[in-house]
Amino acid sequence: MRAFIAKLTRGIVGLSLALSVVGVGSSAPAVADTTSPDLPDYAQLVEGANTQTWTQKPGSTLTGPVQVIVHVNKAPLAMVGKYWTHQQRRDYVAEIRAEQDRLVPQITALGGTVVGRFAQLSTGLAVTIDAARVPELRGLANVIGVRGVANYSLDLTETVDWIGAGSLQDMGITGVHAMTGQGIDVAVIDSGIDYTHVKMGGPGTPAAYAQAYCGNPAATPDPTDPACLAAAAAPANPALFGPAAPKVKGGWDWVGEKWPTFSSSIAPDPNPIDFEGHGTHVADIIGGFESAPGAGDAGVAPGVNIWAFKACSAVSSSCNGLALLLALDDAMDLDDSDYGVCDPETDDWCTTYDPADVVNMSLGSPYGQPEDDLSHFTNLATYYGSVVVVSAGNSGDRPYIVGSPSTAEGAISVAQSTVPSDKLYNVRVNGAVQAKGVLQPWSPAITGPISGPLQYGNGA
């Protein structure tokens, strides 16, 4: 938690500095834009998606620690601040923080622990608390919703040329109009990114990765090695990660290195280096460079800037629900100017309104439900101006299987596609049951009858 607190503290320190400098000239935050037909009143929005969850059932007998988001009746920046000045936004973040600070002792008195705060997509608090106390949490003044935090699992799709991206890249248009995604900021919320990879503009050597992950080019990367854990949580090499890096321009690790295998809680740090691998693969598909000139293996949009927000485990295929929410909130202010990290008046690289142009989440939870905060955050992020792309899932062709948050109204839900070389085989079991089986291009060729024990999904 140390780095997490350090980041919040960094914001708070910056805030107090800016407030002390401004004084007379500061104006009150502008009135919320009420002319938009896209979203209802914020309280309605939260309550409307909150009517059927376990957190509201009066007879719930759940006990034991649960993680929840406590929503406050105050619209987040994504709903009100799109056209505000830097100072208006900073003032509003201070208002949000004050309201959150007012609630903290009340939550603590109920036995809860605050484990995260939001401002961009929610004004609420993430809280760990005994499930039996949730109704009391709901009853606190100015609290409009309490929802459980769900974890998600990683999905992966594999095709670039099949979707026509190669044709766009080959149209021969160069310069600022090149069809490569040049200048577009894409936030990849995933298992982190190996920014030493050659496709991310790094050296592309095992030694460079070992240096980044373990602090020693001769080390064998190992997520149980204390030296690796320390290096993977320390600030990254700015030549490979940050504004001066060739591809991965910034981000944050909202989950840390140990969850869930070696620790039950997240431990955010400033270094989203990937160990699991999924996030690097996804980032490469989105915007990887060619591995060598003329190699022809660039990603869909090799001109984009990539931002690495790590919310999925380094050591399993799970994504932490709270880390996902914190990551999506973080991606709405890429340079953290709303928290005082930079000032558009004095820093020419700093931008008042800079949500990621595109947010990618190749992850989900099957049978997606709307009463889910990641769906709620996704809708607000699209309202704010981001295009949010989420995988539909890898769970096959079944009714209602599509996962959240891809089921959010604002998300672009992307399902796996089969390429033309796929073959469809009928599988007949004892002559009575017939099912369809798909061989992927990488499957071994069938040379004769297949036989073996019949295994059901439930392990029987």
Ligand SMILES: [Ca+2]
């Ligand atoms: Ca890390």
Ligand SMILES: [Ca+2]
């Ligand atoms: Ca941010």
Ligand SMILES: [Ca+2]
């Ligand atoms: Ca900003």
